[in-house]
Amino acid sequence: MRCTRYLPAAAASALAATLLMPSPLKAWTHLGGSLDINQRDFRVYNNFSDPEANNNPSPDLSFPGATGAPLAIWKAYVEWGSGLHGNGSGDPTQPYDLGSGGANFDPSWQGLADSPGGTDDNIVSELSGFGGGVLAFTELPISDGWRIRFYQDPVVWHDGPGLPPNLEDNRDLQGVAAHEFGHALGLGHSADFNATMFASASLEEGNFRSIEEDDRLGLQALYGIADPLKPRIETYELNPGASVTIVGQNFAPQGNSVWFTRETGLSDGTPLQVNNLSSTDGGTKIVCPIPSDAGPGDVLVRRPGSANSDLSNAFPFDPLLQHCPDPVTYGVPKTTSQQTVPSLYAASWPSATLNNFRIGTTGGIPSALGILFSGPAAQDRPLLGGSLLVAPPIKREQVFQFGIFGWTERPVVVDPQMVGTTRHYQIWFQDSADPWGAGLSDGMQVTFCP
Ligand SMILES: [Zn+2]
Numbered sequence: 400m401r402c403t404r405y406l407p408a409a410a411a412s413a414l415a416a417t418l419l420m421p422s423p424l425k426a427w428t429h430l431g432g433s434l435d436i437n438q439r440d441f442r443v444y445n446n447f448s449d450p451e452a453n454n455n456p457s458p459d460l461s462f463p464g465a466t467g468a469p470l471a472i473w474k475a476y477v478e479w480g481s482g483l484h485g486n487g488s489g490d491p492t493q494p495y496d497l498g499s500g501g502a503n504f505d506p507s508w509q510g511l512a513d514s515p516g517g518t519d520d521n522i523v524s525e526l527s528g529f530g531g532g533v534l535a536f537t538e539l540p541i542s543d544g545w546r547i548r549f550y551q552d553p554v555v556w557h558d559g560p561g562l563p564p565n566l567e568d569n570r571d572l573q574g575v576a577a578h579e580f581g582h583a584l585g586l587g588h589s590a591d592f593n594a595t596m597f598a599s600a601s602l603e604e605g606n607f608r609s610i611e612e613d614d615r616l617g618l619q620a621l622y623g624i625a626d627p628l629k630p631r632i633e634t635y636e637l638n639p640g641a642s643v644t645i646v647g648q649n650f651a652p653q654g655n656s657v658w659f660t661r662e663t664g665l666s667d668g669t670p671l672q673v674n675n676l677s678s679t680d681g682g683t684k685i686v687c688p689i690p691s692d693a694g695p696g697d698v699l700v701r702r703p704g705s706a707n708s709d710l711s712n713a714f715p716f717d718p719l720l721q722h723c724p725d726p727v728t729y730g731v732p733k734t735t736s737q738q739t740v741p742s743l744y745a746a747s748w749p750s751a752t753l754n755n756f757r758i759g760t761t762g763g764i765p766s767a768l769g770i771l772f773s774g775p776a777a778q779d780r781p782l783l784g785g786s787l788l789v790a791p792p793i794k795r796e797q798v799f800q801f802g803i804f805g806w807t808e809r810p811v812v813v814d815p816q817m818v819g820t821t822r823h824y825q826i827w828f829q830d831s832a833d834p835w836g837a838g839l840s841d842g843m844q845v846t847f848c849p
Pocket of ligand 1: 598
C-alpha cells in the first residue's frame with residue numbers, strides 16, 4: 400500500500416475550496432491497521448543528497464548523538480509520542496512542546512541504517528529520481544512495519560532546525576516526515592485543512608511539524624488514549640560502575656525490560672534490551688546495567704504484557720553524559736530561634752539534559768515563608784545577624800513555604816542557555832522569634848552542565 404503527499408501547486412484551487420468549508424469535527428481516516436508493540440523502532444539511512452538536508456551540525460541535548468537529516472527526522476517522529484519527549488525541547492517552531500500524541504504510542508530511535516531496507520524495516524531514506532507531484536511516500540505492511548522514501552527531486556530538502564527559505568523549491572524534512580510517520584502509524588489522509596494528515600503541503604509547512612487535534616484523535620482511536628497507569632520515565636541518574644537508575648512511575652514490580660538505542664548502525668533495528676528487571680520504591684525506580692553497546696539515543700521501559708499501554712514514553716539518554724561538578728556549599732548558616740541550622744543540599748545533577756536539579760534545605764522554621772535567591776558570585780557580608788553569601792546583582796528565584804518539619808526542596812530549571820555558567824544560591828526565610836525576624840542558610844555554588 401502506498402500513500403503519497405502532493406505539491407500544493409496542482410491543488411491550489413482545491414485548497415481554496417477547502418478553506419470555505421467549516422473544519423469537520425472528525426476528519427481523520429485510518430488505513431486499516433496499527434503498529435505492533437514490537438515495531439516501535441525506527442532508523443534513518445542517511446543518503447539525503449541535498450547539502451541543505453545535512454547542514455545542521457549542532458547536536459541537540461534532547462536528541463543525543465544526532466545531527467542533520469537524522470536529527471530532523473527523529474524530531475518528527477517524537478511529536479507523535481504519548482507525552483513530552485524529555486523536556487519537550489528541540490524544535491524552535493514548538494518550544495518545549497515536542498510530544499503531542501497523547502496515545503499509548505512512543506517510537507524507539509535506533510540510529511542509522513546502512514541501506515534503505517525492506518518495506519517492513521522501519522527505515523527512512525531518500526529515493527533517487529523525480530517524484531513529480533509526489534514528495535515522499537510510505538510503504539505499509541502496517542502491523543509488521545513500514546518504509547518511508549523521500550524523492551530526491553524536484554525539491555531541495557532542508558534539515559532545519561528553522562524552516563526553509565521559500566516553499567517553491569525548498570521543503571522541510573521534519574514537517575514532511577511528521578506527515579509520513581502518520582501513515583506509518585496507520586493514519587490515512589484527513590479532510591481537516593489544519594491537520595498534519597491533510598493530503599497536501601500547505602504554504603505554512605512548519606505547521607506540519609506539530610500534529611493537531613484531528614491527528615491526535617485519529618492516533619488515539621488506533622492506540623488508545625494514553626493510559627494514566629502507563630509506565631512513565633521522568634529522569635535518570637547515572638551510577639558508578641556503568642549502571643543507570645531510571646526514575647518514573649508505574650513500573651512493574653518484576654519483569655520489566657529497558658530498551659536502549661544501539662551504538663552502532665549494524666543492528667536490524669531491534670532495540671537493545673535488558674530484561675527481567677525489578678522495580679523498587681513503589682514502582683518508581685529501576686536500576687539497570689548499561690550494556691556496553693548502548694549508545695546515545697532514547698530509553699524506554701516495557702512492562703510484562705503486550706498492550707500498547709505496557710510501553711513507556713521514550714526518554715533522551717546519553718551514557719556518555721559527563722557528570723556535572725558537584726554543587727558545593729560554603730559559608731556559615733545562621734542558627735534559627737529554634738536552635739536549628741538551615742543547611743542547603745543538592746538533589747540530582749544540575750544538568751540541562753536531566754533537568755531535575757533541586758536545591759533542598761533542612762533545619763528551617765516549620766511552615767515559614769522563604770525566598771530562594773541567587774547571584775553570579777559569592778561574598779560574605781554581615782546581614783540580619785547572619786551572612787549574605789551571594790553577591791549582587793541578586794535574583795529572586797522563587798518564594799516557598801517550609802514543610803511542617805522545617806524542610807523544603809525547590810526545583811531549579813536548567814535550560815540550555817545556562818550550561819557552562821555558575822550561580823550562587825542562598826535562602827532567606829521568616830523567623831518571627833528571631834531578633835531580626837529572619838533566617839539565612841549557608842550558600843551553594845552550582846555549575847551547570849549539559
Ligand atoms: Zn500522505
